Amino acid sequence: MVSAGEALFRPVRAGNAFEETVERLLQSIRLGVVGAGERLPSERELAERLGVSRVTLREAIRALADAGYVESRRGRYGGTFVNQSLPEPAEGTAGDVDAAAFEDALCLRHVLETGAAEAAAARTLSPADRRHLTGTLGEAATAGLADYRRKDSRLHLAIAEVTASGSLTTAMADARMRVNQLLDRIPLLEPNLEHSNAQHAAIVDAILAGDPVAARQAMAEHIEGTASLLRAFLA
Structure with missing residues (x-):
């Protein structure tokens, strides 16, 4: 079985590394691959799998935190966790x-x-x-x-x-x-x-x-x- 996480967390293109990193992380959240309250893979693992620097990854995670999708926790059991309640999608007509x-x-x-x-x-x-x-x-x-x-x-x-x-x-x-x-x-x-x-x-x-x-x-x-x-x- 090929997991959705493996499929989504694949190397991004260098030209749009930040944007594609945000897109992949958001896909994993919106599609329920990483569920509400669950922790994203570690920074090291994500950076390796996405083929981006930790700086780029942190910027992407910060953007999602500012938008209300994730929160970072410190300590032994810390990491980046998906929020229990996600922002409402933009309304359209x-x-x-x-x-x-x-x-x-x-x-x-x-x-x-x-x-x-x-x-x-x-x-x-x-x-x-x-x-x-x-x-x-x-x-x-x-x-x-x-x-x-x-x-x-x-x-x-x-x-x-x-x-x-x-x-x-x-x-x-x-x-x-x-x-x-x-x-x-x-x-x-x-x-x-x-x-x-x-x-x-x-x-x-x-x-x-x-x-x-x-x-x-x-x-x-x-x-x-x-x-x-x-x-x-x-x-």
Whole structure:
């Protein structure tokens, strides 16, 4: 299994080291890879994995702290921790959405996520893979409204992780960030969340059963439902 952390905390490009470091750290937080109250990897580890200097890393962490995403703690059990409550995403209106970019994001998501579900179901999953899927499924199913988006994202990334393709996991994380920017503009509707949780269970059940066709179909139905809501509110 290739973890989302490995996929996200990959070397950044030298020309935009600070900006890309902020982007990677923020992705890991917004997608729930590092959850509320959890500690980011150590400064040394992050700098090595991202291929940046500690000065650049500290500047990026300071920027996220100033924005309300993380806090630094001193002492034996110190480090950089994700805040329990994250800043609200910027509000937007339907008029702010570029139609071509909107459809592009939905198309990319459909191709990547249906393919990931199919590929995951086609693999012989390890016990750790199976626990990872059922664990993230359970967290999404019991998440409150405030934390639902992150737990939902974490489950979808878990499906990519168990394909063992780092490139797919990276692409999924990037695509999911684009979709979340759209989802943050529409309300969380409890009946939809109940339906989504039932669909999540069907997707994971098909993957665990080793049924690629059913996994792809269940994911397609799930994604099409989300796309319908987005088009209703934003298109």
